[in-house]
Amino acid sequence: MIAEERLNRIVSLVNERGAVSVPELMELLSISESTIRRDLIKLDKQGLLNKVHGGATRIRSDYVVADQSMAGRQTLHMTEKRLIGAYAAKIIQPDDFVFIDGGTTTECLVESITETHATYLTNSLPHAQRLLAKGCRTLLPGGEVKQATEVLVGAETVNTIRRYHFTIGFWGTNGAGLETGFTTPEFSEAAVKQISLEHTVRPYVLCDSSKMSKTSLITFAEFMDATVVTDRLPDNEGAFRMAGNVVEVKEEQ
Secondary structure, three states: OOHHHHHHHHHHHHHHHOEEEHHHHHHHHOOOHHHHHHHHHHHHHOOOOEEEOOEEEOOOOOEEOOOOOHHHHOOOOHHHHHHHHHHHHOOOOOOOEEEEOOOHHHHHHHHHOOOOOOEEEEOEHHHHHHHHHOOOEEEOOOOEEEOOOOEEEOHHHHHHHHOOOEEEEEEOOOEEEOOOEEEEOOHHHHHHHHHHHHOEEEEEEEOOHHHEOOEEOEEEEOHHHOEEEEOOOOOOOHHHHHHOOEEEOOOOO
């Protein structure tokens, strides 16, 4: 068995079983203990499994530790994101002062916006360009551009947003949980999300179903701090429905 094939087989076994011991891998793959241990160290460094004492465990699928690039996210769950974005766009009124967070779900919101009399502030450079193209009055805060997500972050961004009071706002999130709240993997983005949401009368978190029950590194708001707009809730997540702040968007809406 060549090295690449062996490594792929180890990852598959760990993902299938959840946890595998070194002796089990030795028996299943007919290779030495020293080779298994070297492979586990390598795969752990690549983030493909968790090396633990005596073996390895599967990476938690409900934990998000890093942002994907905008390009990487633009092919994921786009049908659901467009459905959510179209619903959210209908909420905006002519006299609203609207905050729009960065991200691909809020990008779908921007694409669906027809209300050109409202005033919009976004920390996303791509969103600002699309709003301007629609003829919307558009504001940008200062700050540093984060390359992965193309949003403005940092102390200057936070201090600018702190001066404003929005009537309505829309945020993306990497995870949404009843206990952990709305979470994101990066400190500077979390700070912008937190201050803007705190300064909004009617906050909405746009969250496709793949994000529900997921957790990332930093909480930027508690679950009850905003209305959640999602495409659906998992069948076994009755607690989310009981929370009373979740809107499930259906095709006919």
